[in-house]
Amino acid sequence: MRIYFIFMSLMLCNLSLLSKAFVNINVYGTGLYLPYSIGVVGYIKNNIPIKNYNITGISGGAWCSLLYTQETDLSNHDTIWDYSIGKDVSHICIHNDMRVFQNNVEKNMKLRYSNKEHLNLDKISIISTNVNKIYNIKNEKHSNFDNINDVIDFCLCSSYIPYISGSTFSKKYKDNYYIDGEIKNDKYANINKNNKKNTINIDRFMWGRQFTRKEFLYLDKDKSRELFKNGWEDTKNNKEKIMNILNDNDNK
Numbered sequence: 001m002r003i004y005f006i007f008m009s010l011m012l013c014n015l016s017l018l019s020k021a022f023v024n025i026n027v028y029g030t031g032l033y034l035p036y037s038i039g040v041v042g043y044i045k046n047n048i049p050i051k052n053y054n055i056t057g058i059s060g061g062a063w064c065s066l067l068y069t070q071e072t073d074l075s076n077h078d079t080i081w082d083y084s085i086g087k088d089v090s091h092i093c094i095h096n097d098m099r100v101f102q103n104n105v106e107k108n109m110k111l112r113y114s115n116k117e118h119l120n121l122d123k124i125s126i127i128s129t130n131v132n133k134i135y136n137i138k139n140e141k142h143s144n145f146d147n148i149n150d151v152i153d154f155c156l157c158s159s160y161i162p163y164i165s166g167s168t169f170s171k172k173y174k175d176n177y178y179i180d181g182e183i184k185n186d187k188y189a190n191i192n193k194n195n196k197k198n199t200i201n202i203d204r205f206m207w208g209r210q211f212t213r214k215e216f217l218y219l220d221k222d223k224s225r226e227l228f229k230n231g232w233e234d235t236k237n238n239k240e241k242i243m244n245i246l247n248d249n250d251n252k
Contacts, residue, residue, distance in 0.1 A: 022052040023246065025068070028203040029182035030060025032094060033211060035077065035224040036204045037064050039231025042074030044200070048242055056141065058127040058181040061202070062155040063105070069120040070113060070148070077228040081221060083112055091220040098165045102156060109152050118148040126151070128158040128178040131170050139181060154178075200245055207234040 057065030157178035170177035
């Protein structure tokens with residue numbers, strides 16, 4: 001019994017130290033593999049306390065970042081699907097349904113957070129591609145948002161695929177025009193390039209899982225649930241690697 005209490009004391013001490021570490025969390029593009037990345041950030045959110053962080057999202061990763069900052073529990077896939085995409089939506093096809101996805105997510109997320117305390121707006125950054133000058137398109141990282149709707153509006157820009165997410169080439173945000181942040185392939189130059197020791201980089205390949213091309217084009221709720229579970233379990237099985245990043249940061 002004494003050994004048990006010593007062990008628990010050490011674990012609690014370790015978690016307390018981790019909560020003090022400053023960590024950059026970067027969530028890259030997802031396509032329709034989005035539920036996998038939500039599963040990854042969901043496991044981290046629910047099981048690894050990180051109080052001092054900045055989370056940066058790009059494309060589908062923007063929505064992961066929004067959820068990470070605003071939700072206290074990200075463990076239930078169906079609950080997340082219902083309040084973000086919609087209870088009445090059973091599938092998403094990238095060629096036909098992305099406009100519905102964008103419209104639903106905008107409406108549902110703004111409604112969900114309209115009467116809630118808006119958490120950690122100072123901790124979130126979003127990257128999208130500015131296309132004001134087609135001959136000089138560039139990725140822009142935005143922080144210091146005015147309010148939660150402002151964050152959601154720029155998440156919509158970050159995940160906007162020309163003529164697929166809407167009827168226009170780009171999406172307007174504060175007198176500028178933007179498209180999906182991953183379309184211009186310089187994302188790694190824009191996200192904490194030189195801070196590897198205190199950085200968790202999240203994408204669907206981070207734990208070595210192989211995916212089929214089918215989910216890139218079509219996703220239904222059952223498959224989404226499976227992807228979410230895979231992301232959650234893969235992160236659980238690799239928890240030690242996340243902990244090592246945090247421990248290294250504590251010891252710098």
